[in-house]
Amino acid sequence: AQRVTQPEKLLSVFKGAPVELKCNYSYSGSPELFWYVQYSRQRLQLLLRHISRESIKGFTADLNKGETSFHLKKPFAQEEDSAMYYCALSDRDTGFQKLVFGTGTRLLVSP
Amino acid sequence: EAQVTQNPRYLITVTGKKLTVTCSQNMNHEYMSWYRQDPGLGLRQIYYSMNVEVTDKGDVPEGYKVSRKEKRNFPLILESPSPNQTSLYFCASSTLAGGGGEQFFGPGTRLTVL
Numbered sequence: 001a002q003r004v005t006q007p008e009k010l011l012s013v014f015k016g017a018p019v020e021l022k023c024n025y026s027y028s029g030s031p032e033l034f035w036y037v038q039y040s041r042q043r044l045q046l047l048l049r050h051i052s053r054e055s056i057k058g059f060t061a062d063l064n065k066g067e068t069s070f071h072l073k074k075p076f077a078q079e080e081d082s083a084m085y086y087c088a089l090s091d092r093d094t095g096f097q098k099l100v101f102g103t104g105t106r107l108l109v110s111p
Numbered sequence: 112e113a114q115v116t117q118n119p120r121y122l123i124t125v126t127g128k129k130l131t132v133t134c135s136q137n138m139n140h141e142y143m144s145w146y147r148q149d150p151g152l153g154l155r156q157i158y159y160s161m162n163v164e165v166t167d168k169g170d171v172p173e174g175y176k177v178s179r180k181e182k183r184n185f186p187l188i189l190e191s192p193s194p195n196q197t198s199l200y201f202c203a204s205s206t207l208a209g210g211g212g213e214q215f216f217g218p219g220t221r222l223t224v225l
Binding site: 006009043044049103104 | 217
């Protein structure tokens with residue numbers, strides 16, 4: 001079965017510090033990985049997906065199939081990055097019918 | 112404005128009283144889905160629909176029903192709500208690539224079952 005693990009419930013850093021939100025997955029098929037973000041009083045929205053290989057708001061994430069990880073990184077955190085971050089996995093082989101989320105990590109960036 | 116809407120946004124009800132949470136999208140998306148969000152458990156998929164009249168169970172379908180009679184609407188029905196269904200519910204939609212495409216989420220419906 002598909003499973004997504006985010007080991008940290010809360011990650012607290014100071015402005016300007018590097019950030020790494022961890023995500024590990026368990027799936028033997030062809031997964032597609034995503035990071036979704038929910039800012040305070042806003043809707044859950046897509047931050048980035050691994051096949052795009054793009055940087056959004058300074059965040060990047062690399063899919064490491066050997067370590068089955070998809071960690072989200074940013075070299076210099078900003079206060080506006082404070083939000084709830086969810087890693088999610090979908091399965092290409094089944095036509096992406098399901099999206100499995102991790103339990104989420106709350107990022108708090110202090111001034 | 113392209114969006115997913117849910118109604119009601121907040122609902123307090125009693126055990127056993129049937130209720131429906133509506134979900135509508137104006138983006139002509141084929142795929143729609145319902146999730147519940149609980150502390151420490153993240154978002155869990157309840158039901159999803161690949162197209163009109165095509166629905167399937169997610170990971171936590173017990174106690175819920177859905178229907179997809181029109182492309183834009185995907186209501187969530189609780190025939191006999193129980194307190195363990197107290198949760199925050201999200202509807203989402205995307206293109207036919209399903210989870211492979213970007214899912215657009217509604218604002219959420221906070222349900223309390225007494």
